[in-house]
Amino acid sequence: MRKLFVILLLLIIAGGITLSLKEIPFGIPKTKIGDHFINKGVEETGSVNIVTSVVVGYRGFDTLGEITVLFAATIGLGAVIGTFRKNSVNREVEAASLIVYTGCRFLFPVILLVGTYIFIHGHLTPGGGFQGGAIIASAFLLMYLGCSNKRIKENLSKTVEMIGGLTFIAVGIIGLAIGQDFLFNFLPKGEPAELLSAGIIPIVYIAIGLKVGSELAGIIDNLIQKS
Amino acid sequence: MTFLSEYIYYIGAFGLIFIGLYIVLVKKNLIKVIIGLSIIDTGINLFLITIGYIRDGTAPVFSKPGLKANEMVDPVPQALVLTAIVIGVAILALAISLAVKLYKHHGTLNLRKINEQKW
Amino acid sequence: MVNPVLLIVIPLGLAFVVPFFGFISKKIEKFIPFVALFFNLIVSLRLFPRVLEQPVHVSIGGFVPPFGINLVAGPIGILFTVLIALVGFLVSIYAFDYIKEKDQEKYHILYLLLLTGATGVVLTGDIFNLFVFFEILCISSYSLVAYFGDKTSIESAVKYLIQGALGSCLILMGIGLLYGQFGTLNMADLAGNIKSVHSVSIFVPLVLFITGFGVEAAIFPLNAWLPDAHSSAPSSISAVLSGIAIEVGLYAMIRVVFTLFGASSILTFLMLLGVITLLIGELCAFCQENIKRMLAYSSIGQIGLMLFALSIASSYGITGGLFQLVSHTLGKSLLFLAAGYMIYRSGSMNISSFEGMGKRMPYTALAFTIGAFSIVGLPPFIGFPGKLMIVKAALFEQEMLYTVLIFFILLATVIEGAYYFRVVQALYFKEEKNTQNQKREIAPLSILIPIFILTGFIVVIGIYPKLITDVLVSSASELLNRADYIKSVMP
Incomplete structure (x- = not known):
């Protein structure tokens, strides 16, 4: 009965979405803002990777929100899982x-x-703070799996995470002070395709990488140690 | 056949979304529900990427000279997907931790059996 | 020159550095939300006069909309910001003594993030940015509901998370469909391109948005999570969830319906949904024995009333709806805070355990009574002008449907009165059964101050509703005049 009802509901939604999709043909040329980003992105942000220039430049505020989401999830996971479980189960690990x-x-x-x-x-190049952070966290996961006696120092990871978050916000506030806009790209943009180019984008991405890496490592640490 | 070749990506993406929705609405086991949520996320990410695709497009990175701007795919959905993936990971992590706690309290993950609170 | 972006960024920065203060001393941590929200209160009050003259637009990163993200601090945005900062500030004082369990650090970080997310949702002018901040709000409330970590709170957090995550997925799908069709994410730009909602291709995203935001706003068929979540969270969090989180959900929904889509054809449906939500909420609240569940169901009812008033879509109706929103935020926060302390003392959430509290805890019980009277809508408290305005606005329309609906609303108010008076009766007119602990207990100052301040607001605004009606009228005109909004963002 429940299944039938659910299938009926899904069919109705599917019908609606099919009608709606007619307006979005596949493989069409780019949209208005997408065009602008591709044509002007290098010039305006100095980053040759346009996705990066969108993520950190044009929509940098989203990215700030995004690392905050991950931060909230890390803290929430710690709050949910890490209660009074310090030495209740002493697992024998070979x-x-x-x-x-x-x-x-x-x-x-x-x-x-x-x-x-x-x-x-x-x-x-394709990549960035989130991807790099995830790779760093995977290194810690490997360490947990292979070397069971090694642990992340919790205070150190908290400090790294905090430095990452603060750098992002500090860069934004300096931009606000200099250029009247939060996250304003106040550094010289330099020659495109050089390592030292694109103004604040590498700094912000390093901050994100540190923060995401330590956050994901913290999630792994919490899940392995306390559950 | 043209219909299929036009819409096959959309069908795939929404197929995943509907499979996920079905799992979330029907299955009893919390882990399966979480897997369902994750599948929905994947489907939506595929859908967003599909919107931005253009035929024979390349990645929007001017990594070497000679790349033409009008052959590149739309960068905005890719940026959105990056955000959406991170949000999905956050929800997944939280859900897993809640599942661990729920199992410790109730000894089961069957959502139909966990009904201490009612109307 | 104060920039509205500071309202989001400074609390966020402070939330990031809470662990650092934790290294110095664990005692400082609880003052950080206090400081951050005090800052927010000052900044939003300083922005207030400027915003009333002309909405403040800020772009992020120096890119003009629709290419960059912009913040729009209109009257309605600043109204919400002040409310969030005020209630958040008072609740952060309450938490000084109330939160004693285990990981206080995590509680304070999540609390600050919740309010930052709410501020972001009401200020942003970009639909995807709204989604991101909405997720911050949701994820921190999932974790805060589970904060106690006992059987009931984990169970309700799981329910909340599954439903909330489904809602978020639907919103994201809606954003994808809109982006595919219009190629932009800025709300004003989208609004300028959407011609009508009669076309199916626009109607589907609208439905997805309403369903998605409806989960957080607890509109009728999607409200199953609310009574569990609000009743098993810590009382300070219940106050914030009931007073701010669901209102922000309603704001997002109303913003999408009015500004983004300009959907006038769906308003009758929303109105009916509002009245059904109201009746269901009040009827369920009537049957509850658990005080926090009763308050939570009452919140569902009030959200329904607000939705009804807002979807009348006349200037007077929206003003009434927003007035009701302000009164509910203040009143329900007060009720949860007062009830939370009484629960803390009596150790039980059952209404019968409150018997004789009027003698044992006179101030808290008095504040609870005032809050209850205000929610029911008795003069001279803040709830009365709000309800009066809604009834008048509906009668102005002079249609049969509205008159019938008004009848149901008055019926719901009577039910509401019945169950609130039951609690008040238990507080004052029933003798306590076990006579061993009859001595008077005065609550600590950190509990009494926020309760008194909220009571003060309820009485003062109730007597002089003129204090806030100006803001509400200009907020209503902001919601109704889509064209002005579009023009001011995209000149």
């Missing part, structure tokens, strides 16, 4: 074999390096 252990320790810095590369070059 140590990983030597090969896995050594492999993890070998790969850990390499993955960190790749993650850092990706968020530092966010304005030049």
